[in-house]
Amino acid sequence: MDDPPTPAEWRCWLEEQAPKFLLFARQQTRSEADAQDVVQEAVVESLHRLGHRLPPPALVLATIRRRAIDWARSEDRRRGREAAAIPPGPAWFDTGVEDRELAALIRDAMGRLPENYREVVTLKVWGGLTFREIAGALGIPANTAASRYRYGLAELRKLTKPVLT
């Protein structure tokens, strides 16, 4: 598609993609406000790079990661990032009443995963990217992305074993 999207196309694309972007950004930043700002900046930057055409999600996710690192590099934000644990904040997942406990468990377990596993698991499971796209977004070989995913999933399984299969 060479033309910029219509308002309806744009809204539809956002409805589908923005939840993935924000989930990933929340894991990459130290606060909800930072996550939202990073998502907005990444979306706008990706659009400009593609001449106002709808960008592929992998490009936006990669831009979110780079932007989050840039944000974390500033002195005041770095202190927060070094604290490691993901702070409490808005729910990461849309859940019914029955899933709320499960969603909280996953969120907690994800927060305890090493960052390099967490980002690969998030991009694969909820970002819907291929290992090749993940490799491009994170600047790692595709094989590394695949092995991190397997280790990350196994680790996540251990952390959630009492509840999940």
Add this chain to the structure above:
Amino acid sequence: MNELDHELFEAELRELKPARPPAELMDRLVAAQPGANLRRPAPTETWRCLLRWLAPAAALAVVAALLVWWLPTELRPHRTRSSRAAGDRPAGADGTDRDRKQLAILDTMAQRSSAEPSYRLFSIEYHLSAVNTLGAATFRDMAGVQYESRDSSPERFLPSVKYTREL
């Protein structure tokens, strides 16, 4: 964790959908719509936009066509000279040319004519009385020497027929 466990666990994780962003962020993202300030052009605007570059392009094409037409005209002296070199002698603007072919034809006719058998066509000369200049160009060579090239064609001849009396 075997392959089946792996897939089941993965499927369970996929059941959870990422939360919808807050309305405030969605509003900001919607406002960042690509080309929002450059709204999609209407069909008439598209044509106008097309014409904006089509008109100069057409003008350029006309100029190019004129150049293509004009250049061979300018180069014609070289071609004409070379073609003439292979054929008949050129008619000089400043002199008299003898058309040998014409002379031969008239000579034959004169011989056949019974009215004046005692005269034999001696010669026929054409005096070039007008020259039509087709084009002229000024050239400058690498050494900076300037010279002019003219392409001309004979326009009018004044024939002068001479006979000799046969004895």
